[in-house]
Structures are given as C-alpha cells and as structure tokens.
Amino acid sequence: MTSTVEPEVGRARLRKEDARLITGRTRWTDNITLPGLLHMAILRSPVAHARITNIDTSEARESSGVLAVVTGADLADEQGSLPCAWPITEDMKAPDAPSLAVDTVNFAGEAVAVVVARSSYEAHDALDAIDVDYEDLPVVLDMQEAIADGADLVHPGLGTNSSATWIFDSGEAGSGGNVDEALGQGEVVVERTFRQQRLIPAFMEPRSVVVDPTGEQITMWSATQIPHILRLMLAMTLGLPEHKVRVIAPDVGGGFGGKLQVTPEEVISLLVARKLGRPVKYTESRSESLQSAHHGRDQIQKLTMSARRDGTITGLKVDLLADMGAYLRLVTPGVPILGAFMFNAIYKIPAYRFTCTNVFTNKTPTDAYRGAGRPEATFAIERMMDEVAVELGMEPLELREKNWIKHEEFPFTTVSTLTYDSGNYEAATEKAKELFGYDALRAEQAERRAQGDPVQLGIGISTFTEMCGLAPSRVLGSLSYGAGGWEHAAVRMLPTGKVEVVTGSSPHGQGHETAWSQIVADQLGVPFDDVEVLHGDTQSSHKGLDTYGSRSLTVGAMAVLKAGAKVIEKARTVAAHMMECSPDDLEFAHGKFTVKGTDSSTGIQDVALAVFAAHDLPDGVEPSLDSEATFDPENFSFPHGTHLCAAEVDTETGAVRLRSYVSVDDVGAVVNPLIVEGQVHGGLAQGIAQALFEEAVHDESGTLTTGTLVDYLVPSAADLPSFTTDRTETRSTTNELGVKGVGEAGTIASTPAVVNAIVDAVRHLGVNDIEMPCTPMRVWQAIHGGAR
Amino acid sequence: MRISVTVDGTTYTDDVEPRLLLVHYLRERLGKTGTVVGCDTSNCGACTVHLDGHSVKSCSVLAVQADGSEITTIEGLARDGQLHPLQEAFHDRHALQCGFCTPGMIMQSLDLLADNPAPDEQAVRHGLEGNLCRCTGYQNIVSAVQDAAQKMSPGAGPEVERVGDEMSGRHQARTPATSSGGE
Ligand code: FES
Numbered sequence: 001m002t003s004t005v006e007p008e009v010g011r012a013r014l015r016k017e018d019a020r021l022i023t024g025r026t027r028w029t030d031n032i033t034l035p036g037l038l039h040m041a042i043l044r045s046p047v048a049h050a051r052i053t054n055i056d057t058s059e060a061r062e063s064s065g066v067l068a069v070v071t072g073a074d075l076a077d078e079q080g081s082l083p084c085a086w087p088i089t090e091d092m093k094a095p096d097a098p099s100l101a102v103d104t105v106n107f108a109g110e111a112v113a114v115v116v117a118r119s120s121y122e123a124h125d126a127l128d129a130i131d132v133d134y135e136d137l138p139v140v141l142d143m144q145e146a147i148a149d150g151a152d153l154v155h156p157g158l159g160t161n162s163s164a165t166w167i168f169d170s171g172e173a174g175s176g177g178n179v180d181e182a183l184g185q186g187e188v189v190v191e192r193t194f195r196q197q198r199l200i201p202a203f204m205e206p207r208s209v210v211v212d213p214t215g216e217q218i219t220m221w222s223a224t225q226i227p228h229i230l231r232l233m234l235a236m237t238l239g240l241p242e243h244k245v246r247v248i249a250p251d252v253g254g255g256f257g258g259k260l261q262v263t264p265e266e267v268i269s270l271l272v273a274r275k276l277g278r279p280v281k282y283t284e285s286r287s288e289s290l291q292s293a294h295h296g297r298d299q300i301q302k303l304t305m306s307a308r309r310d311g312t313i314t315g316l317k318v319d320l321l322a323d324m325g326a327y328l329r330l331v332t333p334g335v336p337i338l339g340a341f342m343f344n345a346i347y348k349i350p351a352y353r354f355t356c357t358n359v360f361t362n363k364t365p366t367d368a369y370r371g372a373g374r375p376e377a378t379f380a381i382e383r384m385m386d387e388v389a390v391e392l393g394m395e396p397l398e399l400r401e402k403n404w405i406k407h408e409e410f411p412f413t414t415v416s417t418l419t420y421d422s423g424n425y426e427a428a429t430e431k432a433k434e435l436f437g438y439d440a441l442r443a444e445q446a447e448r449r450a451q452g453d454p455v456q457l458g459i460g461i462s463t464f465t466e467m468c469g470l471a472p473s474r475v476l477g478s479l480s481y482g483a484g485g486w487e488h489a490a491v492r493m494l495p496t497g498k499v500e501v502v503t504g505s506s507p508h509g510q511g512h513e514t515a516w517s518q519i520v521a522d523q524l525g526v527p528f529d530d531v532e533v534l535h536g537d538t539q540s541s542h543k544g545l546d547t548y549g550s551r552s553l554t555v556g557a558m559a560v561l562k563a564g565a566k567v568i569e570k571a572r573t574v575a576a577h578m579m580e581c582s583p584d585d586l587e588f589a590h591g592k593f594t595v596k597g598t599d600s601s602t603g604i605q606d607v608a609l610a611v612f613a614a615h616d617l618p619d620g621v622e623p624s625l626d627s628e629a630t631f632d633p634e635n636f637s638f639p640h641g642t643h644l645c646a647a648e649v650d651t652e653t654g655a656v657r658l659r660s661y662v663s664v665d666d667v668g669a670v671v672n673p674l675i676v677e678g679q680v681h682g683g684l685a686q687g688i689a690q691a692l693f694e695e696a697v698h699d700e701s702g703t704l705t706t707g708t709l710v711d712y713l714v715p716s717a718a719d720l721p722s723f724t725t726d727r728t729e730t731r732s733t734t735n736e737l738g739v740k741g742v743g744e745a746g747t748i749a750s751t752p753a754v755v756n757a758i759v760d761a762v763r764h765l766g767v768n769d770i771e772m773p774c775t776p777m778r779v780w781q782a783i784h785g786g787a788r
Numbered sequence: 789m790r791i792s793v794t795v796d797g798t799t800y801t802d803d804v805e806p807r808l809l810l811v812h813y814l815r816e817r818l819g820k821t822g823t824v825v826g827c828d829t830s831n832c833g834a835c836t837v838h839l840d841g842h843s844v845k846s847c848s849v850l851a852v853q854a855d856g857s858e859i860t861t862i863e864g865l866a867r868d869g870q871l872h873p874l875q876e877a878f879h880d881r882h883a884l885q886c887g888f889c890t891p892g893m894i895m896q897s898l899d900l901l902a903d904n905p906a907p908d909e910q911a912v913r914h915g916l917e918g919n920l921c922r923c924t925g926y927q928n929i930v931s932a933v934q935d936a937a938q939k940m941s942p943g944a945g946p947e948v949e950r951v952g953d954e955m956s957g958r959h960q961a962r963t964p965a966t967s968s969g970g971e
C-alpha cells in the first residue's frame with residue numbers, strides 16, 4: 001500500500017468530477033429515459049390573481065398522443081399543501097399551497113393544468129387547446145401598500161397580507177442595551193432605506209423531474225439540492241410511506257438555493273405518474289423557470305444607526321419588509337430571519353433591535369438564494385457604515401476599524417447573541433488594502449474630483465462576515481425551524497482496501513467528491529484515487545440534510561471524519577490482534593498501524609482484507625470495517641473578509657466600469673485552494689450581478705417582464721472583470737478541520753462593495769444612494785436628480 | 789422528412805418532423821445527451837455544437853436544416869480516449885463547477901480559437917458572450933481558453949496533437965495561477 005507523504009488537505013487537487021463533465025458523459029435528470037416514459041407539460045396562469053371559473057380540457061384530451069389532462073380539481077384530494085418548514089412565529093399566517101391551483105391563482109406562472117403525452121412536443125401542442133376562464137381579482141404587488149389599512153388581500157381568508165412579524169431586541173434578550181435610548185442619545189443619528197430588489201437564482205440547468213411509479217418503491221430523479229429533505233417532505237405532504245419513496249439527485253447543474261425546494265412540479269409529476277402507472281418526465285423551459293421557480297431577496301430595509309462624534313457606534317435599529325410572494329415555500333419565512341443575526345456584522349454594537357414583517361404579494365414565492373438573509377443584512381450594514389462615515393467626516397475604513405471586534409477579543413458574543421469563535425479583520429483588511437493599492441487609488445480619486453473629470457473614481461469597501469455551517473440543531477429548534485442541522489456520513493473500507501464514502505450532503509457543482517476524497521485519503525492514509533464518494537441517492541445515502549448554507553464542509557465533512565475515525569478504531573483492534581499486541585501499543589499514521597517504538601507495522605488496507613476473510617478476528621469483533629456517524633455542530637462558523645472595489649462612473653452617461661476588485665477572504669483552513677478560489681469567483685459574479693444587472697421586474701398587472709434571459713440579465717464573461725482573490729487563514733475553533741465554509745462569501749461581500757464604490761464616485765455630486773441594479777439610467781438619474 | 793447527418797463520426801438517416809430542433813434530435817433521437825438545453829431564447833449557449841466546422845446553437849437550428857451536414861458535439865471531441873487540449877485546459881484551470889455550461893463553453897471556445905488563435909483576455913470574454921455560466925464567474929474559463937490557445941498554437945509544434953492521458957488517475961495537484969495576489 002502507498003502512504004501519502006504530502007498531505008492531501010491543502011493541495012490544489014484537480015477535480016475528480018471533471019472527467020465526465022468535460023466529455024459529455026453526464027447524468028442530468030433530463031437525460032433519463034425509461035421504458036414507456038411519458039412527458040408532462042404544464043399550463044401556467046398568465047394572470048397574477050384570479051378565480052378559475054372553468055377549465056375546458058375536452059379538446060386537449062383529443063389531441064394526438066395525449067394520455068391525460070389533469071387539473072387541480074382532479075388532484076385536490078391527494079395533493080395536500082406544499083410544505084413550509086419554518087413557522088417563524090406561533091401565529092404566523094400561512095395559506096394553503098396547492099401544487100396545482102384548484103380555484104384561484106395567486107401569481108402569474110402558477111400551475112393550472114398539465115398534459116401528459118407520448119412526447120414533449122405533443123404535450124405542448126395540447127396545452128394550447130386547454131381553455132381556462134379566469135375572473136380577475138385585485139392584484140397586490142407593493143409591500144407597503146399591501147400592509148396599509150384596507151388593502152386588497154392576496155389571501156382573503158387570512159384577513160391580512162402580513163404573514164408574521166418577528167422581533168429581536170437586545171434589551172429584552174439581555175444581550176445589549178435599549179435601542180430607543182441609544183438612538184435618542186446619539187450624537188449622530190443616520191437613517192437610510194435600502195431596497196433589495198427581487199432576484200432569480202437562474203441556475204443553468206433548468207429544473208427537471210422524472211418519476212417511475214413501477215416497482216416497489218416510487219423513484220423520483222430530480223434536479224434538486226435536497227434529495228433527503230424532498231423524500232421526507234413527499235412522504236409527509238402526500239401521506240406516502242417514507243420507505244416506499246426513493247429520491248435521486250443525479251448530476252445537478254447548479255442550485256444557489258433555487259433548488260432548495262419541494263416544488264409543485266415534483267409533487268404533480270409524482271401524482272400523475274402514480275395515477276397513470278407509467279414513468280413521467282417534466283423538464284421546465286427557461287421561461288417557466290424564471291417565472292415559477294422561487295425568487296430571492298426582495299426586501300425594503302430601513303436602518304437607523306446612532307454614533308458618538310468620535311465614531312463609536314451606539315445603536316442600530318432595523319425595520320424590514322420582506323416579500324414572501326404568494327405562498328410560503330420550504331424556508332421562505334425564515335430567510336429574512338437568518339439576516340437578523342448578521343446586521344451587527346463584525347461590529348461591536350451595544351444596542352440593537354430587528355423587526356421584520358413578512359408580506360404576501362401576488363408574485364412568485366421567494367425563498368433561499370445564495371446567502372439567504374445574510375447578503376441582505378451585509379449589504380445594508382456595509383452601506384450604512386459608509387453613510388455614517390460621511391456624516392462623521394471619517395474615512396470609512398477607519399470607522400469600521402474603530403468598531404470591529406479586535407483579533408484579541410475572540411471569542412466574542414455579539415449583540416444578536418451569536419458567539420464568533422475566531423476572526424482577524426485587521427489581517428484581512430491590511431492584505432486587501434495592499435493588493436488594492438488603497439492609498440494610491442484614494443489619491444487618484446481626489447485628483448479626479450479636483451479636476452472635475454467626467455469619469456469619476458469611487459472606492460467601495462465591504463468588511464463582511466457571515467454565519468455558515470447551518471446549523472446547530474438546538475439553535476434551529478430555538479428559531480422554530482422544522483428540522484435539525486446535523487449531517488450524516490458513512491465510511492466503508494472494502495476488502496481490497498478501496499474506500500467508499502457516503503455523504504448526506506448533496507453536491508451540485510461544489511466538488512465534494514474531490515474534497516471529501518482528500519480528507520479521507522489523509523485520514524486513512526490511502527491514495528486519493530482509492531476513495532469513491534457516493535451521494536444524492538436516498539438508497540445509497542439513506543440519511544442527510546443536503547447542501548445549502550455553506551454547510552457541506554463544516555458539517556458534512558466533519559461527519560465523514562467522525563465516521564472515518566470509527567473505522568480506524570475498528571481496524572486498530574484487528575491490527576493489534578494480527579500483530580499480537582495491545583491496541584494501545586499501536587500508533588496510526590499514513591495508513592499504517594505501527595507498534596510504538598518498533599518498525600513493525602500493518603497497513604489498514606491489509607487489515608481490511610483480514611476483516612473481510614474474518615478467519616481470525618478477536619472475540620466480539622464484527623467482520624466489518626464500516627462506520628456511520630452523524631455530526632451536529634455546536635456553533636456556526638464565521639467566514640469573513642475584506643473586499644475592495646474600484647469603480648469608474650461616467651457622470652455623463654451613468655455607465656459604470658469596475659476597474660479592479662480585490663477580495664481577501666478568511667474561510668479558515670482550506671482543503672482545496674482551487675475549489676475555494678472557484679467558489680469565490682462565482683460568488684463575486686453573482687453579488688456583482690445584483691449590484692449592476694439583475695432584477696425581476698413585474699408590470700402593474702403582475703406579469704414578470706423579465707421572463708427570459710433576454711431581459712433577466714445574468715452577466716456573461718464580457719460583463720465582468722477579472723478579480724484579484726487572496727486569503728488569510730484564521731482557523732475556525734469550532735470544528736476539527738478548522739474550516740468555515742466558502743459557498744456564499746463572494747456573493748455576500750461583493751454587492752455592497754460595488755454599490756459603495758459607485759456611490760463614493762459620485763457622492764460629491766449630491767448622491768447618497770442608488771437603487772440596485774445600478775444601471776446607467778439609474779446612476780445618471782441619481783447624479784442629475786441629486787439625492788434619490 | 790428524411791434527413792441524413794453525420795454526428796461525431798457516425799452517419800444517421802432518420803425521418804423527422806420538420807419542426808424538430810437539432811438539439812432535441814441529438815438528445816432524444818441519437819442519445820447525444822452531452823449537449824444540453826439551458827434556455828428557450830438562444831441566449832445561454834449550453835446547446836452549442838459544431839455544424840460543418842462552425843459553432844451553432846443547436847436550439848436555434850432545425851434538424852432538417854442539418855441534413856447532409858457534419859456535426860461535432862462535446863462527445864466527439866476527444867479522440868481515441870485522448871482529451872482535446874480545450875477539455876484538458878478546462879480541467880486544469882478549474883473552469884467548471886456544475887459543468888452544465890461546459891459542453892457549450894468548450895465548443896464555443898473551439899470556434900473562437902479557430903478565428904483567433906491567440907486571443908487576449910477581452911477577446912476571449914467577447915467571444916464567449918453568448919454562453920452563460922452561473923457558477924464560475926468566468927475567470928477560470930478565460931484562463932483555460934488562453935491556456936489551450938497556447939498549447940494549440942502552431943508554434944507549439946507537436947503540442948497541437950498533444951491531448952493528454954486519459955483522465956482517470958491523473959488528478960495532479962497544481963498551484964492555481966491566481967491563488968494568491970490574483971492576476
Ligand atoms: S439552449 Fe440553446 S442557447 Fe440556450
């Protein structure tokens with residue numbers, strides 16, 4: 001056997017996953033064909049709010065190749081209500097959420113009827129022949145109007161458009177002072193309102209589902225981030241016996257929170273397949289995806305911050321309105337609540353109150369989108385720090401430094417009750433400033449201002465943190481979330497010494513197969529290529545809580561390590577027996593058990609074969625080198641970093657050019673720097689896209705006017721600059737690996753860095769905010785109309 | 789309508805509906821599922837293949853229009869188990885995450901390099917404008933294309949034909965060009 005001398009962890013291993021993906025040997029859900037497979041197409045509501053008075057399906061049923069046309073009325077008795085796992089308050093108002101609309105539609109794009117046919121073309125042909133009569137109802141689109149007295153209601157039965165109001169108050173929690181007093185006594189008080197526009201996750205692989213009802217179990221393949229949660233929720237929603245459902249997430253083409261959902265399309269496909277007794281496939285078009293897959297963000301954020309003249313922040317009050325859209329999906333209500341813990345960010349804020357009202361509108365439901373709650377909070381606080389700095393006449397980095405938690409103050413319990421285990425904001429900021437050439441750029445900025453250059457330069461800062469590694473189950477319980485936050489893994493050593501690792505964390509581009517292999521190769525001392533990582537199938541990976549919230553490494557890989565440690569302990573007993581010594585006399589390193597102080601040793605891969613043969617095992621030892629483990633973290637992890645953006649703004653056209661972007665992230669220990677860097681790049685692109693390009697826009701009738709990739713501006717290579725990315729490394733102290741998570745960092749940090757840079761470029765022209773996305777039009781209007 | 793096309797070296801003759809899109813013909817009739825569909829407005833480029841040597845978005849071509857043509861998809865790029873330099877470069881530079889955009893990106897990059905064998909960063913970015921990736925932020929894709937350009941350039945001699953070992957068992961470590969201090 002080979003022992004690995006250079007540790008795997010920390011190496012920039014090229015990914016195992018790539019071999020299939022670069023040659024087209026892929027297994028996307030839409031690739032799956034089965035004998036007798038039928039194709040489903042969905043008729044969606046063209047209107048945002050209406051009563052369905054009649055559906056005439058007779059002509060569609062006659063259409064060529066059509067096996068069935070199904071409406072909500074046909075499924076009413078069995079479809080149940082789509083699950084919401086996060087009732088944030090006891091009195092939260094939650095409407096019934098049918099998968100297929102029964103008598104009303106509440107957003108444009110809601111599923112109204114389906115056709116099942118021999119081919120997808122035939123199914124779509126028949127959709128055109130379905131006739132639906134709608135009786136229009138008043139459309140509710142604006143959150144502020146929605147909660148005003150006498151507003152029209154999205155769900156009249158609930159009596160209000162307000163789903164819930166959730167409050168955190170540091171005075172009441174005992175974690176800080178009374179915010180009203182703090183604001184009342186503030187030497188400087190700044191109030192700002194920011195708008196988080198509505199975004200669309202826009203994963204590149206459209207959602208797709210195949211259901212095979214033949215056989216003992218119903219099998220569902222789905223382009224999902226959450227095969228395990230999906231299986232459980234299908235069982236609970238539809239009353240199916242859980243053990244009769246198998247869910248498989250094959251290759252999944254991105255998710256970004258957008259596939260963290262139990263979707264109407266999955267439920268309908270399952271019910272229809274079961275009805276017909278034949279396998280059914282549904283793959284959405286991009287337009288359907290943009291319209292009907294859940295959206296993200298969409299908040300109005302009012303912040304009030306008080307400070308002393310010397311720059312010490314004394315209080316922060318946050319009032320949010322969060323748009324739920326028409327229904328509460330899996331974690332819709334909890335998304336803004338995740339932000340509640342992040343508004344205080346890296347700062348020592350002595351008094352804090354957060355109030356959030358969740359509001360229904362006749363729009364596509366919102367839910368998790370990369371960062372979920374934390375980008376919103378980070379944007380607002382980092383924008384606010386700039387605003388307060390201006391008010392105080394302070395350099396914005398100085399204001400931040402004056403208030404941030406110092407390296408020597410960790411662990412630090414914040415005003416919102418989280419305990420940050422570690423961090424070094426000084427180091428990350430220092431490095432970022434240097435890479436960026438901060439002082440030189442400030443000098444150039446001053447010069448351009450003095451000269452009245454039509455192209456002005458702005459510098460944007462974002463010194464962010466986030467809570468990752470979702471999540472300690474006890475904390476989730478205290479927030480009324482419906483499940484825990486643990487993760488499960490199994491490590492199995494096969495007779496030939498090869499290793500199977502089963503993880504409950506279900507990747508869709510993150511590179512688990514490579515990273516987990518590195519970790520296990522080090523731990524068991526086996527070659528990297530001897531490790532196979534299995535995931536995403538409830539049959540091989542029976543237990544798990546899947547992938548979101550930058551949890552895979554911090555929680556999922558910790559479960560793998562725990563299972564691996566058990567394998568080593570089992571092997572130690574057998575090795576001791578083989579070598580006729582006591583287990584305590586053995587040291588394990590680089591895959592070998594060595595009798596202490598001697599050079600007599602046995603490799604773990606040899607032990608594996610001996611265990612398989614089981615001819616001579618010590619008494620009471622099972623013939624297996626398999627172990628399972630479930631890891632529940634004790635705390636979150638807190639990646640942080642300093643991002644700096646230089647933006648050039650053409651004051652005559654409003655055009656923005658990102659001249660340079662520097663990110664220094666501290667994600668703790670790094671398993672694979674290549675993967676980490678890739679995650680940062682992709683995250684930056686998405687955060688910058690929010691700042692500059694993307695917005696889901698509805699017209700006054702509630703129709704999504706950005707319903708194709710022509711109008712919803714996912715940036716291309718030509719729209720983005722190159723990034724300078726670097727890291728500092730402050731190990732997390734809450735997990736053995738010292739890791740913190742990196743999936744969301746870039747997205748969370750970059751949006752405020754970019755907007756701060758743009759505002760900074762034109763602040764001397766009387767601008768103190770520009771709504772996102774900062775299109776040339778908006779920037780021009782801000783400049784020429786003065787403050788917004 | 790009866791059509792005859794050669795896809796990745798194999799000739800197929802089929803009766804197809806006039807409205808059948810080339811991408812659906814490839815995926816559903818020929819089982820060429822390496823080529824994927826990411827949109828319905830010809831914006832994403834995920835479906836890019838080569839038609840008689842030039843890249844096309846196979847979602848905006850009818851199967852009947854491809855009659856008599858030669859088509860290369862991502863599945864036909866590697867020869868005798870040897871990866872194409874672009875495939876290698878995408879792997880080496882970590883230019884993919886979920887990999888859904890990758891077939892289209894690689895096929896479009898190939899076209900780009902045919903037109904401009906030594907593109908600078910901006911030329912690569914503009915040449916890939918019609919291909920969307922939601923995962924990578926494009927930086928590593930740009931660097932992969934430039935890396936492949938170098939390996940494929942005429943001056944690189946036998947490197948043009950150098951198409952690397954079969955992938956399994958060759959996950960060597962490398963230091964990413966941009967891991968510290970950026971570009
Ligand atoms: S699927 Fe062809 S361009 Fe999007």
Ligand code: FES
Pocket residue numbers: 204253254509883884885886887888889890920921922923924
């Ligand atoms: S790698 Fe996922 S879309 Fe490009």
